[in-house]
Amino acid sequence: MLFVLLQIALDACAMQNAIAAIHKPLPGEQQMSVREILQIGHPVLAARAQEIDIAAIDSPEVQGWIDDLIDTMRDANGAGIAANQIGIPYRLFTVEVGDNPRYPYKPPIPLTILINPVIAFLSDKTFEANEGCLSVPDMRGTVTRHLEIAVSGYDRDGQHRSFNVRGYSAGTWQHEHDHLDGILFPHRVKDPQSFCSWSAFAEFHQAEFADRVRQLVDTWGS
Ligand SMILES: [Zn+2]
Numbered sequence: 368m369l370f371v372l373l374q375i376a377l378d379a380c381a382m383q384n385a386i387a388a389i390h391k392p393l394p395g396e397q398q399m400s401v402r403e404i405l406q407i408g409h410p411v412l413a414a415r416a417q418e419i420d421i422a423a424i425d426s427p428e429v430q431g432w433i434d435d436l437i438d439t440m441r442d443a444n445g446a447g448i449a450a451n452q453i454g455i456p457y458r459l460f461t462v463e464v465g466d467n468p469r470y471p472y473k474p475p476i477p478l479t480i481l482i483n484p485v486i487a488f489l490s491d492k493t494f495e496a497n498e499g500c501l502s503v504p505d506m507r508g509t510v511t512r513h514l515e516i517a518v519s520g521y522d523r524d525g526q527h528r529s530f531n532v533r534g535y536s537a538g539t540w541q542h543e544h545d546h547l548d549g550i551l552f553p554h555r556v557k558d559p560q561s562f563c564s565w566s567a568f569a570e571f572h573q574a575e576f577a578d579r580v581r582q583l584v585d586t587w588g589s
Pocket residue numbers: 499500501502542546
């Protein structure tokens with residue numbers, strides 16, 4: 368009897384070891400890393416972030432920052448996140464929009480990493496965007512964004528990329544780029560009456576705003 372119990376215990380132990388072996392990260396595989404998101408008022412969010420040395424993009428440090436940004440953005444259902452929002456004072460942000468419960472009206476944007484990003488306005492056309500931010504808890508507000516922009520920067524492989532964005536999605540890139548200059552969306556709100564909580568936005572404003580977003584997407588394609 369004792370032998371049988373001992374055998375069962377040994378078998379259970381072997382099973383646990385086997386499961387642990389299955390779940391062990393493969394060499395080079397990163398563990399998920401969700402970082403604390405700094406909140407408005409933190410000095411790192413208010414300062415201009417520094418350029419990243421392009422020769423250092425393939426370093427484990429910069430690659431680790433990128434992995435942490437992606438994990439933290441996805442964990443918080445953000446549409447984007449800038450490095451200084453997780454305490455890294457360098458010019459780097461990620462953007463990604465899929466089926467996002469925070470922003471159900473946002474058109475999709477594939478995962479994009481931009482290092483030392485530059486944004487140029489292609490025209491004077493603007494639109495009114497209602498924005499929220501992971502660093503501004505339970506607050507939304509209306510800001511003016513350019514409709515047609517040129518975006519450039521380096522990806523995580525050190526390749527220089529440039530592309531144009533037109534329509535509602537242009538606001539997302541401007542929002543993330545602003546972070547790197549220490550600017551958060553409340554700094555750009557012209558009408559303080561537009562500030563509202565997320566629940567008040569959902570109840571009183573989201574339907575009308577989502578209609579306007581649809582019209583922009585119909586006109587501009589994104
Ligand atoms: Zn933000």
